[in-house]
Amino acid sequence: MRFTIADLKKGEKGIITDSSSEDIPLKLLEMGCLPGNEVHLLQLAPFSDPMYLNVNDSFLAIRKETASLIVIEKIDE
């Protein structure tokens, strides 16, 4: 099953495997949303949108819509 950042629950982590979708803003890639980097979902706004992440040492918030384009592999702890 395809797993994306949008499927993460609060506090969970994952490793990005694919962020090549054309609809992902370049800025997000430059902030470190690149394959191999770890994503940590820190908090969610009401209705789980936007999502507050830590990736590549950057703290950022993105909309669920965008988050669902970034494919990850979940890390079980």
Added chain:
Amino acid sequence: MSKQLNVALIGNPNTGKTSVFNALTGLNQKVGNYPGITVDKKQGICELSRGVKAHVLDLPGTYSLNASSLDENVVIELLLNKNDKDYPDVAIIVSDVENLKRNLLLFTQIKDLKIPTILVINMSDLMNRKGISLDIGLLEAKLHTKIALVSTRKNRGIDELKQLIENYKTISTEPCLDTSTIDATYFQSLQKAFPNQDVYKLWLVITQDANFGKITRQELDISKFKTKSNQELKRLQQKEAIKRYQFINAILKEGQTIDRSKATGLRSKLDRLLIHKVWGYVIFFLILLTIFQAIYDWATFPMDLIDTTFASLAEWVKNTFPGGGMLTDLVAEGIVSGIGGIVIFIPQIAFLFLFISILEESGYMSRVVFLMDRVMRRFGLSGKSLVPLISGTACAIPAVMATRNIENWKERLITILVVPFTTCSARLPVYLIIIALVIPEGSIIGLSYQALTLMALYLVGFGMAIFSAYILDRILKTKHKTFFVVEMPNYKLPLLKNVIITVIEKTKTFVFEAGKIILAISIILWVMASFGPGDKFKNAESYVETTATQTTYERNDQIAAFKLEHSYIGIVGKTIEPLIKPLGYDWKVGIGLVASFAAREVFVGTLATIYSVGSASEGENIETIKTKMANETYADGTKVFTLASGISLLLFYAFAMQCMSTLAIVKRETKSWKWPILQLIGMTAIAYICALIAFQFLK
């Protein structure tokens, strides 16, 4: 005179770049505009040793050399144009110690342009506390640069930085990495097509054109060279980012150690409270209340002071140059009161920016954006629309300018279009006098009807903003994709110096931007009110009857009122009377409406003249206008100001676009007359219809 040294400050947002700029230049700085666009251009002079001066340009914050907003585009345009008079002799990349990795991405891009580059690592005082240690020697060698460890908070490292700037010629211009390896054949063909150009520069021009739009001051034409689709280009850019991070990670592995156990949990503790599903909203609401309290309560003291000062100044001009005639009148009534009408808003604007800059500097504003984005999106707005909507309660002009950081054009446009519905402070004097006139005194559960009406007007304004955003979201079709990335910066105590400089700069921008229009219209209105065709205007004295009981003051007031009726503005008021009659207004109110185009609060002053209370003493003024207005009747004896016409007038002021300054700013920000004209027609139509319904229904 030696040639001046050009320094450009470049860096990610939230790295303290502006603090470094302030530390280098002190108050020796000014804000202008880049030609043709409204991005602030901040520049200053930095004194180096032996009388050498550096011209420092604080470029807008950017994450990379691939622009996604107007602000970021400025950076790229400058760096791609060697002929620009501001083209830097030396670039300073400002990074903060905690986000070194991400900041180095931009650094390596600038290095690839072969500009001598100094790396400033700011907030270095936090290194110990965050458990970060750096091998500066190693980093300098691997990145081919000089590094300055700076703490603007503790005021450390600035002198060392100045020395580095002075010796910029010793800094290597060797690039950090070779971008062309991401697609060797493509880059070779690119180089072949333009043998005299730097290949990385060519690559930037191409991607810039594809992603953001044509560079306006472009010196080379690459339009004939196009071998890749936008999708392919984007894939290459992703490859470029990966390649850069590989390089950066390899260096940081050696040059940086982070002891994660030392990291303090301030961020997560504060986040848990400030973006909590309940408490987050409660806290935000309380902060909003404080801001409104400041704007509407604390600001009244300086505003009253300004009001009386300008009134006595106008009086002084009249008394000092009694023989000046027309010119004296122009200065006293046109210019002095025009300037007074601008200056009066300074306390509110300053308070507003004081709060906004504290909230932004502290890192809190991003949390509000995070909290509100989902709610706002339902109405076609963005979480980032919130700051403009709050600013709109003081004045729509800074509010429209505050929309610049909304990346999504459609969301930005909708925000600009609906912001003028929020109740700006210029509406307040109008509301107060009409409410006092038509809303009965008395109260319900301890709240007076009048206060409730005022509150309802605020809600109506905000509600109309949200409602029209919702409608516009359905109507407007744009091909722009949603785009929303908010950095959640670290919490920090705002630096007083930064806050004060922001407040001064923003207030200055307001005074000069809005000021020149308000002043111009004040003068036009003065001319229209001071001249009139025909004998009735010229010899008003002989038309106004003298009665025995009248004092000289009363007679003069009556003459003034008679003159106004037959002046050009009076004629305009009479001409539009048939149009505004169905709303319950007579031609006198019509004059007030026309005059309001300078600024809404002019309404009260204009009515004062029309109802001939011009020379009544200060303080009694409002009471006197009120009484006169209350007694105003039509020829058949019915009152002009009733509950119906009052509510109708309130609604008209709540919705109508009556502010030329705002229209001018909207034109500048949207770069077309289409949107301000749409705004003028749309808002005024809504106002007219609502006022019409209210009057006809309540009559």
